[in-house]
């Protein structure tokens with residue numbers, strides 16, 4: 097039997113960023129079912145950090161994670177892990193109240209939001225339909241960050257290994273047993289602390305461990321990549337305030353999503369024909385572009401708690417079982433702050449955030465009542 101101080105289940109952004117922190121306090125073993133890191137949600141995201149998504153706790157976690165991305169720790173990665181990239185939000189007449197609420201929420205965190213009239217929308221994104229029946233107003237957040245998800249995953253993994261930790265790929269967790277103060281996984285590795293960072297599968301891991309599930313809900317999101325046939329230089333990440341469309345240029349292609357949230361089971365998510373067609377429809381509805389060919393398509397799961405707030409904390413019904421789950425659509429942009437919270441809760445380091453309390457992200461809140 098191999099023994100460790102911490103076992104982390106899941107080699108996505110949540111598990112790896114937490115493992116990199118925990119490795120400073122003891123021996124970490126990360127168990128990942130797939131043969132590659134980030135095979136599921138973390139490798140399928142559009143990898144952006146912005147304040148236009150999530151509730152107040154998510155925005156706070158996003159804010160606390162920004163310094164890590166903006167001034168990456170020395171030696172963390174050879175290349176930049178984040179690049180400044182503006183976000184634009186627009187609305188037609190009927191969605192103006194949503195735009196105004198979004199702007200108010202974001203203004204408390206970003207002082208440099210820039211209001212945009214229809215002419216300014218066209219200047220920033222010439223293909224956006226504007227005027228009556230189309231976009232009439234918007235605003236620009238110049239502080240968005242495009243993240244490099246692969247560089248983040250690989251760099252956190254390197255940090256784990258550099259501190260003596262181990263990452264075992266192709267290790268599907270099938271059995272979890274608890275005896276006295278020790279968790280034993282697959283009959284092969286044992287530790288007093290077991291961190292479940294298995295994304296959409298976290299409730300299934302809880303079931304294996306005999307822990308009360310949190311009622312996590314995986315929801316599928318679809319992306320299509322198209323060749324727009326126009327120069328996209330300088331285009332921002334463009335979102336409809338109505339919440340049914342976004343697009344952003346990446347590597348010469350335009351990534352487009354209908355911002356779908358289709359309930360799904362934990363699985364290797366695949367795009368559905370209807371959602372692919374709807375993505376193309378939204379692009380043609382909001383812009384003057386025509387979709388002649390879809391070059392690439394994919395789907396991934398965004399897994400939510402009932403209050404859509406990420407969760408980190410020990411299970412109240414199982415000593416040593418630690419939940420790290422419910423990262424929803426913001427798992428990359430909140431990972432550094434969540435990992436610091438995990439370190440504090442498990443290893444006793446100083447709580448890192450004045451405006452987020454442990455109780456706000458504790459699993460207990462999801463089990464009450």
Ligand SMILES: Cc1cc2nc3c(=O)[nH]c(=O)nc-3n(C[C@H](O)[C@H](O)[C@H](O)COP(=O)(O)OP(=O)(O)OC[C@H]3O[C@@H](n4cnc5c(N)ncnc54)[C@H](O)[C@@H]3O)c2cc1C
Pocket residue numbers: 105106107108109110111127128129130133134135136137138139140141142143144145267268269270293294295296297317318319395396397398399421423424425426427428429430
């Ligand atoms: C289309 C799309 C766009 C997104 N855009 C953004 C964005 O712009 N910004 C942002 O911050 N977030 C974004 N997200 C959300 C983000 O991708 C997720 O919040 C994040 O990746 C969740 O990370 P995770 O580590 O919890 O999950 P995962 O990356 O899914 O990792 C969980 C891992 O656990 C492993 N596992 C499961 N069961 C077992 C088992 N029994 N044994 C061993 N291993 C197991 C899985 O194989 C998996 O690798 C997006 C998501 C999608 C789908």
